[in-house]
Amino acid sequence: xxxxxxxxxxxxESLSDEHRGFxxxxxxxxxxxxxxxxxxxxxxxxAGELLQWQRCEFEVAKSVIENRDRFAKLPTKFDVHEWExxxxxxxxxxxxxxxxxxxxxxxASGAFRYxxxxxxxxxxxxDWFDFKAEAxxxxxxxxxxxxxxxxxxx
Numbered sequence: 091x092x093x094x095x096x097x098x099x100x101x102x103e104s105l106s107d108e109h110r111g112f113x114x115x116x117x118x119x120x121x122x123x124x125x126x127x128x129x130x131x132x133x134x135x136x137a138g139e140l141l142q143w144q145r146c147e148f149e150v151a152k153s154v155i156e157n158r159d160r161f162a163k164l165p166t167k168f169d170v171h172e173w174e175x176x177x178x179x180x181x182x183x184x185x186x187x188x189x190x191x192x193x194x195x196x197x198a199s200g201a202f203r204y205x206x207x208x209x210x211x212x213x214x215x216x217d218w219f220d221f222k223a224e225a226x227x228x229x230x231x232x233x234x235x236x237x238x239x240x241x242x243x244x
Contacts, residue, residue: 091115091116091117091118091240092118092240092241092242093113093118093234093239093240093241093242094118094241094242094244095227095230095231095234095241095242095243095244096227096244097120098113098120098230098233098234098241099223099226099227099229099230100226101120101164102164102165102170102226102229102230103226104122105164105165105166105167105170106167107167108124108125108126109122109123109124109125110122110123110125110128110163110164110166111163111164112154112161112162112163112164113161113162113164113237113239114160114161115159115160115161115162115239116160120164121150121153121154121161122147122150123147123150123151123154124144124147126144127140127144127147127148127151128151128154128155130148130151131148131151131152131154131155132155137149162237162239164233165229165233169229170226170229172202172222173196173201173202175221175222175225176192176196176201176202176205177193177196178221178225179192179217179218179221179222180192180193180195180196180205181193182221183214183217188208188212188214191208191211191212192205192208192209195207195208
């Protein structure tokens, strides 16, 4: 089963501290499970301990735990490191004044907000979106290769 590289990169855009993503090697689908539910399953808990809306997620988590070879854990937010992508973008852009402003923004308190404000002020948001999309695509390719997953470069 080949995985859509674009879809996988899009999924990397959704990373959070509270959830883990897993690629189902059989279906090519990405499944998201909260750390709370994943922990409950790992500790041998039951779906009855959860709220109604969490029970479907319980079944996914159970499948992930019971079929570890079937599921590949997606990179975490830590692995993707958006701040590093921002730094690389800031170092790569012209003119130098824009680059300097971005680099100051990412080293300030509230780096993400200041970075986005600077992009807006220079009207360069699309340049950032394109750069970030390519960075996530490269991360997805590396992850696929490390996990022996074939992909469609779409």
